[in-house]
Amino acid sequence: MKAKAADFLIYDQATDSYRSNPEQVVRDDVEKHYWLHVGRTILKDWRLYIMLIPMLLVFLFWRYFPMYELLGCFKVSDEVLPVSQQLFSGFSYFKRLLVGGDDLSREFWRAMRNTFTLSFYGLCFGFPMPIILALFFNEIKSDIARSVYQVLTYLPKFMSTVVMTSLVVMLVKQGSLTSGMGIVSQALASLGVVSQEVANAGLLNNPAFFRPIYIISGIWEGAGYDSIVFFAAIIAISPTSYEAAQIDGAGKMAQMRYVVLPSILSTIVIMLITRIGSLLNIGYEKVLLLYNTNTYVTADVVSTFAQRYGLAGAAKGIASAAEMMNNVVGMLLVIGANTIARKASDVSLY
Amino acid sequence: MKRKLEVSELIFKIISYTLLTVFALACLYPFVYAISAAISGRSAVEYGQIVILPKAIQFDAFKRMFGDNMFWNAYSNTLFITFYGTVWALLYSILGAYALSKRRLLFRKVFNFFLVFTMWFSAGIVPQYLNYLDTKAVFNGIGITDDKWLVVIAMGMAAMNIILLRNAFEGVPSEIEEAAIVDGASEFQVLSKVYLPMSKSTIATVALFFGISRWNGYFWARQMISNANEHPLQVFIRLRLEEFTDAEAMAGWNQPYASDSVIYALIVCSIVPILIIYPFIQKYFAKGTNVGGVKE
DSSP states (O other), X not given: OOOOHHHHEEEETTTTEEEEOHHHHHHHHHHHTHHHHHHHHHHHTXXXXXXXXXXXXXXXXXXXXXXXXXXXXXBOOOSSXXXXXXXXXXXXXXXXXXXXXXXXXXXXXXXXXXXXHHHHHHHHHHTHHHHHHHHHHHHOOOHHHHHHHHXXXXXXXXXXXXXXXHHHHHHTOOOOSSSOOOHHHXXXXXXXXXXXXXXXXOGGGOHHHHHHHHHHHHHHHXXXXXXXXXXXXXXXXXXXXXXXXXXXXXXXXXXXXXXXXXXXXXXXXXXXXXXXXXXXXXXXXXXXXXXXXXXXXXXXXXXXXHIIIIIISSOHHHHHHHHHXXXXXXXXXXXXXXXXXXXXXXXXXX | OHHHHHHHHHHHHHHHHHHHHHHHHHHHHHHHHHHHHHHSOHHHHHTTOOSSSOSSOOOHHHHXXXXXXXXXXXXXXHHHHHHHHHHHXXXXXXXXXXXXXXXXXXXXXXXXXXXXXXXXXXXXXXXXXXXXXXXXXXXXXXTOOOHHHHHHHHSOOOHHHHXXXXXXXXXXXXXXXXXXHHTTOOHHHIIIIIIHHHTHHHHHHHHHHHHHHHHHOOHHHHHHOOOGGGOXXXXXXXXXXXXXXXXXXXXXXXXXXXXXXXXXHHHHHXXXXXXXXXXXXXXXXXXXXXXXXXXX
């Protein structure tokens, strides 16, 4: 909005002089005493700001103070001193990790690669499953039957990571003197998917099976629950759209192609973008509970690398530097994804 | 024309039913198997003869677990953390979300960013760990030596839940609030008498999210709770699974149950309460994702 002269000064014909616009006097006053004005507004609504305080403090103490500890990435790791008094070491940890050329650096790059690979496979195989399930749910016209199916498929989502991984560990466990191998290993061995020896040695001890186990258990856990959002989009389609397509002679496949898919496309795009945004936030808890020394080759991700060196070991600076790189890339992905989603669909995710 | 249409539809229907049934059974099977393995006799479990139904039924594995004081201890710790953790998180989340939902709040954008930024970037495990160590020292300093309180108060905040609540509060028509203010309601009365009843289902959903994440919490509880008597159930289960070795199996040679059965019994016991309340909370769970924070 363009300011006009009349906004500031008013011509007074009686005295043939200019005087200030009273509205502008108020505006000037507000500008001059900005913080006073802020203080008054806060005082007037003080209850509102009191309500805000506990939440702000909780996030400040346990979400923002850890970010201050991140300074440890640039300091000579010294656990005795608080981070503010440690000696500055520059980017040496980052350099060591990225171009160190030693075992630690190789291990870090392996963890980086594994993080990308695991999340990429998770996206490729895990993302289409909920959509397919939602399409199938839509075929079941009886409400009772459908809720039975839905209740059963959401069920694994309610289990904790510990219970879920414990079940996985038990189902594919190795055979031993006192007990046979897990039931899933048995089934796979008798179907000939894996050899008897491999199954008997324990599938979770075999680097080649870590990724499939991780991803299949992920689908088992989440596909039903994730299908909710797609199913909601499908049932929102007006029945007249189907009727119109049927009158035009569209078969089931044609209806899928020309009615259902276009209608849920925006949901799919948004969910896909969200998934890509959180690509690097691998659930480290699950990896930690499933991996062991035999499977580091394929299973070790950046968070577990950091956990091993920083929490179990004493290399706190190096460990937090490694995770910080991962998290910064992750943050860029999230922000990028959100920007794209906003552009693509006028819907912002946050 | 008409005939062809029906055939393609029928085929698709058959495929849907078949694959859905397979997937639903696959979701259910591990739980059924766990129950069967927990109550089957020793040799049936050890030779891997159980497929679906239990064989040579015994309840000694359950009995052994119920006789274990540590198990009940872990259970009550989990209930403690879940209850107080959910109440505490709901308290500050509702108050904060209510304030954030008001357009007249100054620096509203700044506060929102303050929350949302924590969803984009986290400091990582190691800084978080150091921070919790400091918190623990402070808590011990003021006389709170029970680490459960550390888990309750310092963990489990979720910006997403606050945003869900904020969106629900924003959806309450401002006319109703104005009417309440005209009638002389204070800020807290407006919140408790107008906003809370009008966004009941979102609050239930968010409470459920908090509750489930508290019930399931494992990693930080294991890192931060030093006294084994204060371990929650998830940590207890995991430690049992890790301790579970052939040596232990050999030691219990004359027992009527296999050592696997104890682990399965533990798993079953930890999921039974969830299975009991599951039918009641399932609809809220489904509702929560639809709200999903998608907001213009």
